Amino acid sequence: MSTILQPHPHPIEEKTNYLNADYGWKSWLFTTDHKRIALLYLFSITAFFFVGGAFAVLMRINLLSPDGLFDHDTYNKLFTMHGIIMVFFFLVPSIPATLGNFLIPIMVGSRDLAFPRINLLSWYIYIFGGIFTLTAVVRGGVDTGWTFYAPFSTTYSNTHVILAAMGVFVSGFSSILTGLNFIITIHKMRCPGMTWSRLPLFVWGHYATALIQVLGTPVIAITMVLLGLERVLHAGIFDPNLGGDPILFQHLFWFYSHPAVYIMILPGMAVISEVVACYSRKRIFGYGFVAFSSLGIAVLSFVVWGHHLFVSGQSMYASMVFSFMSMAVAVPSAIKVFNWTATMYRGSISWDTPMLYAFGFIGLFTIGGLTGLFLATMAIDVHVTDTYFVIAHFHYVMVGGMVMAYMGGLHFWFPKITGRLYPEGWAKFAALVIFVGFNLTFFPQFILGYLGMPRRYATYAEEFHALNVMSTAGASILGVGYVIPMIYLAWAWRKGPISPQNPWKAKGLEWEQSPTPPPTFNFDKPPIVTEPAYNYSGHEEEQEVDIG
Amino acid sequence: MADSEVALAAHPPGLQHHFDNSAQQLEASTLGMWMFLVTEIMFFGGMFASYTIYRNLYPEAFASTSHFMNVTIGAINTGVLICSSFTMVLSVRSVQLGQKKTTITFLTLTLLLGLVFLVLKFVEYHEKWVDHHIPGPGFQYADPRYFHQAQILFYLYFAMTGLHALHMIVGAGLIITLIVMTARNRFSAEWNTPVEMIGLYWHFVDIVWIFLFPLLYLIGHTS
Helix, strand or coil, rough: CCCCCCCCCCCCCCCCCCCCCCCCHHHHHHHHHHHHHHHHHEEEEHCCCHHHHHHHHHHHHCCCCCCCCCCHHHHHHHHHHHHHHHHHHHCCHHHHHHHHHHHHHHHHHHHHCCHHHHHHHHHHHHHHHHHHHHHHHHHCCCHHHCCCCCHHHHHHHHCHHHHHHHHHHHHHHHHHHHHHHHHHHHCCCCCCCCCCCCHHHHHHHHHHHHHHHHHHHHHHHHHHHHHHHHHHCCCCCCCCCHHHHHHHHHHHHHHHHHHHHHHHHHHHHHHHHHHHHHCCCCCCCCHHHHHHHHHHHHHHHHHHHHCCCCCCCHHHHHHHHHHHHHHHHHHHHHHHHHHHHHCCCCCCCCCCHHHHHHHHHHHHHHHHHHHHHHHHCHHHHHHCCCCCCHHHHHHHHHHHHHHHHHHHHHHCHHHHCCEEEECHHHHHHHHHHHHHHHHHHHHHHHHHHCCEEEEECCCHHHHHHHHHEEEEHHHHHHHHHHHHHHHHHHHHHHHCCCCCCCCCCCCCHHHHHHCCCCCCCCCCCCCCCCCCHHHHHHCCCHHHCCCC | CHHHHHHHCCCCCCCCCCCCCHHHHHHHHHHHHHHHHHHHHHHHHHHHHHHHHHHHHHHHHHHHHCCCHHHHHHHHHHHHHHHHHHHHHHHHHEEEEECCCHHHHHHHHHHHHHHHHHHHHHHHHHHHHHCCCCCCCCCCCHHHHHHHHHHHHHHHHHHHHHHHHHHHHHHHHHHHHHHHHHHHCCCCCCCCCCHHHHHHHHHHHHHHHHHHHHHHCCCCCCC
């Protein structure tokens, strides 16, 4: 809503909040406050995002020329490090560890997560895993692809596979602990009146995410252990020459890594549900459907991994089942998209920055999701397997979906986190730049892939030159689009106008009952919930009857 | 509720600031521990899945390697772990009754039984070392038909029992911590959550062994 013109001389700054409660470095590094831990995550994740982004820039530079500008081994390392860092150190922790960590206790009306010290531990584990991976980078990188396929990774690659695998193994535990904390908090720490059916959809989305984190991540952990041991011992467990089964590795790997892509999108959907309802000034359409579609995605995500193995020698009958299940998982995703658009229908929509990102999310996620159905169809998948079509598909979901939602969420809750407002004009401009840059980068890759350009090659045929140059041009625009918010958000954090408690007139405990920015224990007086979620219309008849 | 100063006067032992009361805290801890054990099931599950696949791929090699498993030690260790679970239950019971000395006795017994298990496990590993059954460059196997397949099966044997033993070592460390905490009067009949939680962990590690023992030692042994 109208926000920028209120330089209220309100004495908010004098009030004690979680930011000015203490300034020493110990108060940050040994904090158990979920809000401070969220900020620790925010800064470290941003750093990893730009490291991973730098690798992407180098890849796109290499692909400016059909012959490749770098040494081919270098290119192999570039795409591997880009993948490992972006997947395990940016996308998986992105929204849950920052916005989720910050908001879930406040949204359910609790003073903290159930296990604050475990929450801090998860950040240290994350950093520890990051050090492993960055050590692998500094010492020369890894060239197996982020998928670590055996037996190349166990026998033939002469790069630092074990270091990188240890990084993935270690950082996985940070993800498990975050998920565990969320589940227990949502079950046991809700304030009076916060029933399951009044939970914000942000919380439902993170609950589903946490289930996947808790059930899936241990499997990638044991897979990395088996991989590392095999690389040392060469006992042959994944090597067909020695009687081992490389498909087994792929099954174990994707048993986590396919559900993991839902770890990378469900929190984004969770953010969009909040943003769409707020900027349409309407109760979300079909609350129950949106909430349960998150759980539906979480459940179905565990039975679709085989669609990564259509051309790996998996049984045809298994492929048919996995193909069917992969199409089934599109249903709950589509339910969400339909419900968001139905929420906007006849809403009074305002075009603020978070809503721009939400629009971007819905459009790009739909493209990414529908091309996912192409890939779930076995006959088409055989044609486009390991081509740029796949690259474009999952970047539309991961970058066009998750990163858009992450940016939207950061803007939406920026006043909550910092107590200040960001410059709306710059923010809208950056959102537009990101949208244009993104599409220019990745749409040509759909065409490239369909025409047959394989992924993970340092060189390509002459006829793909123009589209690759377009993609690289788009990537530079996208890069600029990510740097602009870095600058103005950092500026706004120090100098932006002071935000009122609820600048967007949004619903939810975090805006209505918690001061901005929140005090260390989140609420000045114990919160109580008396109305359903997203009660934007405010009609009395929509309110549930108070018991007692 | 939010005012921690007010609550300080009648502060129940062990209650952390962000919980409303001890009951809520205990519920959260218990659910958290069970959830953690679910992640452990998934962790071991990856290896059980690999085991199942190779057992189905190579039944003859499996029957052949099972003759090299020391069933006697495995059976004794199973008994040792079941007894340790029993003493663990008794220590949880005695800490709930506020009996400090009995708690320490039973925790120490549990620890000793755990150490007996680890020592016997070490003896078994040493046998494998002497027989060159450790997967890797030095691996040797009597039946040349099954050389590669046996190596994979021994790899799984060591991965599964090794990670189980690692969990035992962690558990032993936790029990030592509990003994020290009990000796320092940290627990009472009102608050003894850590003993209960680590008890759950200890039972879980025992149950993993209850599955490992028949799968690795007994199946195929007589064929």
